[in-house]
Amino acid sequence: MSEAGTNYINHEKGIMSWLTTVDHKRIGLMYLWSAVAALAAGGFFALMIRFQLMSPENDLISKQTYNQAFTLHGVIMVFLFIIPSIPAALGNFVLPIQVGAKDVAFPRMNLASYYIYVVGSIMALAAIALPYFIEGWKPLDAGWTFYAPYSKQTAGPVILMTMAAFVLGFSSIFTGLNFIVTIHKLRVKGMGWYKMPLMLWALYATSILQVLATPVIGITLLLLAMERVLDIGIFDPAKGGDPVLFQHFFWFYSHPAVYIMILPGMGVISELISTFCKKVIFGYNAIANSSIAIAVISFFVWGHHMFLSQQTTFSSMVFSFLTFGVAIPSAIKIFNWVATLYRGSIDLKTPMCYALSFLFLFTIGGLTGLYLGTLSTDIILHDTYFVVAHFHYVMFGGTVIAFFGGLHFWWPKMYGVMYNEFWGRLACGIIFIGFNMTFFSQFFLGSTGMPRRYHSYAGDAHVAETWKSMSGLSTMGAVILGCGIAIMFINLLISLKTGKKAPRNPWGATTLEWETQSPPVHENFEEEPKFTREPYSY
Amino acid sequence: MSSHNTAKIEVDKSQFAERNVSHHFVDADQEFDSCKMGMWLFLLTEILLFGGLFVAYVVFRTWHPETWEAGAEHLDWKMGAVNTGILIASSVTMALAIRQAQLNDKKGTVMLLLATVLLASGFLVVKYFEYTHKFHLGIFPGGDNYMFPGKHLSNEFIYFSIYYMMTGLHVLHVLFGMAGIIWVTLRAAKGEFYSAYYTPVEMVGLYWHLVDLIWIFLFPLLYLTK
Numbered sequence A: 001m002s003e004a005g006t007n008y009i010n011h012e013k014g015i016m017s018w019l020t021t022v023d024h025k026r027i028g029l030m031y032l033w034s035a036v037a038a039l040a041a042g043g044f045f046a047l048m049i050r051f052q053l054m055s056p057e058n059d060l061i062s063k064q065t066y067n068q069a070f071t072l073h074g075v076i077m078v079f080l081f082i083i084p085s086i087p088a089a090l091g092n093f094v095l096p097i098q099v100g101a102k103d104v105a106f107p108r109m110n111l112a113s114y115y116i117y118v119v120g121s122i123m124a125l126a127a128i129a130l131p132y133f134i135e136g137w138k139p140l141d142a143g144w145t146f147y148a149p150y151s152k153q154t155a156g157p158v159i160l161m162t163m164a165a166f167v168l169g170f171s172s173i174f175t176g177l178n179f180i181v182t183i184h185k186l187r188v189k190g191m192g193w194y195k196m197p198l199m200l201w202a203l204y205a206t207s208i209l210q211v212l213a214t215p216v217i218g219i220t221l222l223l224l225a226m227e228r229v230l231d232i233g234i235f236d237p238a239k240g241g242d243p244v245l246f247q248h249f250f251w252f253y254s255h256p257a258v259y260i261m262i263l264p265g266m267g268v269i270s271e272l273i274s275t276f277c278k279k280v281i282f283g284y285n286a287i288a289n290s291s292i293a294i295a296v297i298s299f300f301v302w303g304h305h306m307f308l309s310q311q312t313t314f315s316s317m318v319f320s321f322l323t324f325g326v327a328i329p330s331a332i333k334i335f336n337w338v339a340t341l342y343r344g345s346i347d348l349k350t351p352m353c354y355a356l357s358f359l360f361l362f363t364i365g366g367l368t369g370l371y372l373g374t375l376s377t378d379i380i381l382h383d384t385y386f387v388v389a390h391f392h393y394v395m396f397g398g399t400v401i402a403f404f405g406g407l408h409f410w411w412p413k414m415y416g417v418m419y420n421e422f423w424g425r426l427a428c429g430i431i432f433i434g435f436n437m438t439f440f441s442q443f444f445l446g447s448t449g450m451p452r453r454y455h456s457y458a459g460d461a462h463v464a465e466t467w468k469s470m471s472g473l474s475t476m477g478a479v480i481l482g483c484g485i486a487i488m489f490i491n492l493l494i495s496l497k498t499g500k501k502a503p504r505n506p507w508g509a510t511t512l513e514w515e516t517q518s519p520p521v522h523e524n525f526e527e528e529p530k531f532t533r534e535p536y537s538y
Numbered sequence B: 001m002s003s004h005n006t007a008k009i010e011v012d013k014s015q016f017a018e019r020n021v022s023h024h025f026v027d028a029d030q031e032f033d034s035c036k037m038g039m040w041l042f043l044l045t046e047i048l049l050f051g052g053l054f055v056a057y058v059v060f061r062t063w064h065p066e067t068w069e070a071g072a073e074h075l076d077w078k079m080g081a082v083n084t085g086i087l088i089a090s091s092v093t094m095a096l097a098i099r100q101a102q103l104n105d106k107k108g109t110v111m112l113l114l115a116t117v118l119l120a121s122g123f124l125v126v127k128y129f130e131y132t133h134k135f136h137l138g139i140f141p142g143g144d145n146y147m148f149p150g151k152h153l154s155n156e157f158i159y160f161s162i163y164y165m166m167t168g169l170h171v172l173h174v175l176f177g178m179a180g181i182i183w184v185t186l187r188a189a190k191g192e193f194y195s196a197y198y199t200p201v202e203m204v205g206l207y208w209h210l211v212d213l214i215w216i217f218l219f220p221l222l223y224l225t226k
């Protein structure tokens, strides 16, 4: 079918062959670089926030600009970067190969999902940029949560941005739907459910959440848009509506959404830890089932975002209890990964360095989540930097670190070249240090009561010193973190030019994607793949 | 309803277009199963999309039962009933169209699909009269636009906000469904469907049944609240 030397990258040439491709590997790469571009943009706004907060009464940027900066940072990072990062970029690339198929079940829908993502991103960028060019438009400042009634009153282009999120939601649904059907119907003969790589379990659980939760945010954003256009009165208290209903709707999606963001990361970590310990993963069934448990329970915890929003104490207690419940499957995974490390022959390649960082950071993120799930402590910590720190430990320390690890892990497969290990590890170390400086300091800020989303802060006499020093530390950390990420990408990009040619299976891993050549041929396998070896059989 | 247990029927190949299974599927069965599962998942997302509106409906109806009483007075249950009948009939013609495609009856498939489109347009015509009648009375969607002179309650408009959102979204789905049906009608006319391949007709049919089903919930919830 293919001559020697051809692969999915060079078998067709020219920009059009990329723009019209239905090959899941190419679509994965297009998603990858779009998400990386979003990471750069979101990171730019993050640095803007950090530089403003470097000192208490800074006026580097105006209050209005500051509000936009955190809105844009949140929207870009959540909707344009994290949600597509692992599933749509890495997942698109490896999922069909791991199941031993030629492509996802609906290749054209896969391409459509990418273009919908592009359209949604353009709408989001327009919502960001247009206010600077069109008179009478005010910049967006409603946060990434768009809470009513403020989102109804503010003069920013809320409708454009919510419609952008609506459109992006469709892209996410299409990806999820495609993955579910692919895993159900296209698995290679002999690969039973409990013989799948754990990455597939994680992507499967993620896809269920994408398919079931995203439509709810869709209708919510539609109602919010109608609220602004027609004044329908459903969320606006001045009209007899209920702003808390908006919060219910919003978090019914957005809590599962944080698992849409973290579950794929957990899948990557399962692959990395087993591969670089050269050891069968401990508790395969427990890890597989806990992914599904997380998906199910995460639908019933949304109320923990509303402990202080007029919810009855009883329902708060129930939501608090369930929130503790969702921590259990996450903890099961952590224990199993640590048990896999025990007496494994640990090989500290770059992906493994990221996997170990993940274990530390995600554990901190997960445990601090329990402080917020506890009613009495949440009342103190609500809307402080503690929440910001917790969220970033889970989303950055968890998902993004796993994404970086997975990117290094599959890089040889994607491009057929090996990156430089020394620089890869170094970047990982710098990221680890920078990350902890940026966000561990914020736990101190939050527990001394510093509110989030404030443009300037003085603080009482007894906290003023802490706030000043910790904010400064956080900003320094952010700069280090940014440098680490830059080194990481430069190292990867240089490898495209000068990297050694990658063998089929540089890591000695056991899943199907390592049996095909690097990079794979157009339809993934030179010969019909055979399922001869269970994953993690070392 | 699947081709696999239909008795073997001699197919006059000259009547139908050649078709190969898409490259990434092993065989036609796998392709059909995948499409069907994908469609069901998509329908699930549609149900959840409407689910948000149903929740809003329940919340506001529980809080303001008097608003519901006052609002529902302006709906004509007879019009609603006619539309319910029309949609059920269209579901029947749709199901029969699939059946005829399975039986290699090209002409029958096309005629039944056209009948479905016709019934769907009938639904839209009735809906058009209902909407214009309300606009005539000053019942527009939205608090500031609600200009009904005989209103009794300050928040009466919320009932209509929900009414317009629900029926409006449903009308949009009717339009999408019609577009889908017209698309498969054109393909059926070209002879693309026969006993071994009728996936698109079946998929559009599933979608159309959902559109019908949603209306069957909307009708009693909105029109028959007394």
Ligand SMILES: [Cu+2]
Pocket: A254, A255, A258, A301, A302, A304, A305
């Ligand atoms: Cu949550």
